[in-house]
Amino acid sequence: MSANDHAHEHEVHITPYKVYIGVWAALIVLTGVTVGAALVDMKQMTIFVALFIACAKSLLVILYFMHIAYESRVFWWFLISAFGAYIVFVVLTFADYAFR
Numbered sequence: 001m002s003a004n005d006h007a008h009e010h011e012v013h014i015t016p017y018k019v020y021i022g023v024w025a026a027l028i029v030l031t032g033v034t035v036g037a038a039l040v041d042m043k044q045m046t047i048f049v050a051l052f053i054a055c056a057k058s059l060l061v062i063l064y065f066m067h068i069a070y071e072s073r074v075f076w077w078f079l080i081s082a083f084g085a086y087i088v089f090v091v092l093t094f095a096d097y098a099f100r
Contacts, residue, residue, distance in 0.1 A: 019064060
């Protein structure tokens with residue numbers, strides 16, 4: 001690692017309030033979409049739609065409120081591997097549910 005890598009590693013990132021307000025507004029809208037989706041009869045797709053919306057909301061929280069969007073690649077690899085494990089568990093859960 002060069003001296004520039006170490007300097008970049010500890011760089012402080014200041015996020016404007018507009019970003020936090022926008023993320024908060026998106027979370028409120030997605031919560032409303034979740035409630036609206038629960039009121040619509042989508043048969044077996046209801047769970048999939050609810051999980052998709054929940055993933056979008058959790059991604060916003062992870063990226064902006066946990067500041068992962070501004071972290072190094074190591075954190076991105078941890079995030080990707082955790083998301084991969086999540087996908088495996090969801091697929092296995094749906095497979096188990098489908099064959100009952």
